[in-house]
Amino acid sequence: GNSVTQMEGPVTLSEEAFLTINCTYTATGYPSLFWYVQYPGEGLQLLLKATKADDKGSNKGFEATYRKETTSFHLEKGSVQVSDSAVYFCALALVFNKFYFGSGTKLNVKP
Amino acid sequence: NAGVTQTPKFQVLKTGQSMTLQCAQDMNHEYMSWYRQDPGMGLRLIHYSVGAGITDQGEVPNGYNVSRSTTEDFPLRLLSAAPSQTSVYFCASSRLREGTEAFFGQGTRLTVV
Numbered sequence: 001g002n003s004v005t006q007m008e009g010p011v012t013l014s015e016e017a018f019l020t021i022n023c024t025y026t027a028t029g030y031p032s033l034f035w036y037v038q039y040p041g042e043g044l045q046l047l048l049k050a051t052k053a054d055d056k057g058s059n060k061g062f063e064a065t066y067r068k069e070t071t072s073f074h075l076e077k078g079s080v081q082v083s084d085s086a087v088y089f090c091a092l093a094l095v096f097n098k099f100y101f102g103s104g105t106k107l108n109v110k111p
Numbered sequence: 112n113a114g115v116t117q118t119p120k121f122q123v124l125k126t127g128q129s130m131t132l133q134c135a136q137d138m139n140h141e142y143m144s145w146y147r148q149d150p151g152m153g154l155r156l157i158h159y160s161v162g163a164g165i166t167d168q169g170e171v172p173n174g175y176n177v178s179r180s181t182t183e184d185f186p187l188r189l190l191s192a193a194p195s196q197t198s199v200y201f202c203a204s205s206r207l208r209e210g211t212e213a214f215f216g217q218g219t220r221l222t223v224v
Contacts, residue, residue, distance in 0.1 A: 004153075032210035043115075043201055043215035044154075051210040089153065096161050097142050097205050099213055103153035 002027050006090045006102035013080055013109050021075040021105045023064075023090035031092035033057075033066050033073040038087045038104070047075075047088070085109045113137050117202050117216035124192040124223045132187040132219050134202035140214075141207045143185040147171065147198040148218075154201065160185055161207060192223045 007022045025031065032051040036044040048057030053068035062077045073090060090102040118133045136143065144159035156169030160179040174196060176188040185204075189196060199220050205213040 034212075036215075043217045044203075044213075045215070046212045049210070049212070093209055093213075095209065096159075096207055097209050097211060097213070098159065099144070099154075099156070099203070101146075101154040103151055 002031075002092065002094060002100045004090050004092055004100055004102035006088075006105055008103070009087075009106040011105060011107050013107070015082055015109055015111050016079045017109075019075070019077040019080045019084075019107070021088055021090075021107070023073045023075065023102060025071050025073065025090075025092050025100075027071075027092055027094060029094050031094050033064070034091040034093065034099075035062070035064055035073070035075050036089040036091060036101075038089065040086075044089060080107070080109045082109045082111055115202055115204055115214050115216040117200075117219050119219060120217065122219060122221050124189070124221065126192060126194060126223060128192050130189050130192065132189075132200055132202075132221075134185045134187065134216060135183050136185075136202075136204040136214070137183065138204060138214065139182060140204035141182070142213075143179065143202065143204045144169070144213075145175070145177065145185070145187045146201045146203065147196075148201060149198050157187065157200075189221075194223045197221060197223045 034049045035047040037047045048059040050057040050066035056065045145157040146154040158177040160166045202216040203213045
């Protein structure tokens with residue numbers, strides 16, 4: 001089947017620390033991969049995406065590389081800010097753009 | 112600049128009551144979907160539609176009905192509310208083409224007592 005597994009949270013970091021949130025997937029086809037972010041009380045917003053192997057998505061200092069050989073799409077940021085505190089969801093999309101989401105990882109950044 | 116609009120934002124129901132969660136999008140997207148978000152479980156797909164008149168079940172469809180009479184609207188109906196349906200519900204829309212962004216509404220927080 002199709003599924004996404006991401007590291008459990010919460011992840012607590014100090015401001016300016018390095019962030020990695022792991023994400024691996026299983027898929028019956030050749031998916032597109034996404035990271036979405038959810039701020040408190042809001043819906044999900046697209047953070048970045050990659051549609052083929054070795055593509056790197058990037059936005060607002062966040063990066064993730066589509067690794068087909070390890071079926072992974074890990075999210076990284078070199079220096080987190082308090083404003084990055086949110087819940088991060090890894091997702092894949094297949095035929096008809098049907099999405100499958102991971103369970104989400106809550107990030108807390110302390111000043 | 113509305114995007115995906117969900118109503119209501121909050122709702123409290125008694126067990127056995129029925130209600131409809133509304134979802135509308137103004138981007139002419141073919142694909143629309145409903146998810147529920149529960150702690151530790153991410154977003155689970157309830158129902159989806161690839162166009163007007165076409166709907167299908169997702170991962171957790173029991174207790175919910177949908178219809179798609181227009182491209183813009185995709186209401187979710189709870190037939191007889193149960194406490195297990197207490198959750199946050201999100202509607203999303205996108206193009207059918209794989210790899211395009213899904214846009215989400217602000218969510219409906221539903222409590223069934």
